[in-house]
Amino acid sequence: MPVRRVTVVGEEVLRVPCREVTEFGTPELSALIDDMFLTMYVADGAGLAANQVGVGLRLFVYDCPDDHGVRHTGHLINPVLDRVDPADRRLVEEFEGCLSVPGATMTVPRVDRTVARGFDKDGNPLVIEGQGYFARCLQHETDHLAGRIYLDRLSGRDRKEALRQMEARIEGVLALRAEKAARPGTPR
Template sequence: MSVRHGRSRPVDRRVRVQGQPVDSYPALPPEAERGSVRRVTVVGEEILSRSCQEVTEFGSPELSALIDDMFRTMYVADGAGLAANQVGVDLRLFVYDCPDDYGVRHVGHVINPVLDLPDPDSRRLIDEFEGCLSVPGATMTVSRTDRAVVRGFDKDGNSLVIEGTGYFARCLQHETDHLFGRTYLDRLSKRDRKDALRQMADRREEVFAQREVKAARLAG
């Protein structure tokens, strides 16, 4: 998921890491410092349109390295969230560094997430612009609930419960969708989907160039 237009990264004040509050946290998380940039898949590639496999082995160096790489890739692409299939890996995992509507910054990763949404009678739907790192350069209005809970595991197999409101709730829904083979384009009308793809065709090369510049700057 891309950062909402006009929203800068929050100042390191109120931060929750893996769902728990911390006193302070660096602008660039340790995972991103350690990681390497991977190529971001683009809508139309087969891996984005099928469900990912569950992670069955926890605590491995390979899993930790994947999470590190995903964090760095997310930062280079100026994202708020990134799913494993967006870097070509068929595993049920996403990372995030995303603010909610109260200015709280949420940072972490979730493995094998299960999404819980409010009951239909009590849920509140919000229409807001949404972008995706795999649909570079396009933004469209998407309807999402204003609250969401994701249950899953961290890289060591410990249970997680991550609660989100506002923009962070949107991020949790967006990234979980990815792991089941859906992008936000699948939630659009045919006309709006064509509009988004037209935006992508017009702007993708500019977006790719910006990512290259930021990758070089981080590497330096």
């Protein structure tokens, strides 16, 4: 399983809506998912979309806790977020980062509950309900697959601040990722 290079804001693949996965159960799809998990762990992420490793497919992986400390790990192919009744959710502004905007974190509004529907690598249907931080992760990764990044949800001023943070920290972040990738054994 190779660690793949994580794309960075400004690369076109992050802005193009991803294609639906049409072939399930293939060794190539399984290998991509395995590579994405390894890459996410090396980069210290909670989620990673396929276009973040340069592959334009509607797929993401995650290893993310919710607000109660329950760890959720898996992958979702061709995800669609259900509309959640406004009475059953609230908008929460919390800090959010992105592996493709290395070193930057900004406050981003997201709903605190979401339901994602899609498929596993074998084509079996999945329904995943997320609350709190895990709901944020599901929304963030689904945005990626539509060609959006969290910077798109910020004001112009906050977007400039996030890019300034990235510029100041990117070398250090990428050096740490390279160091971690070079270590033998499990990255997390």
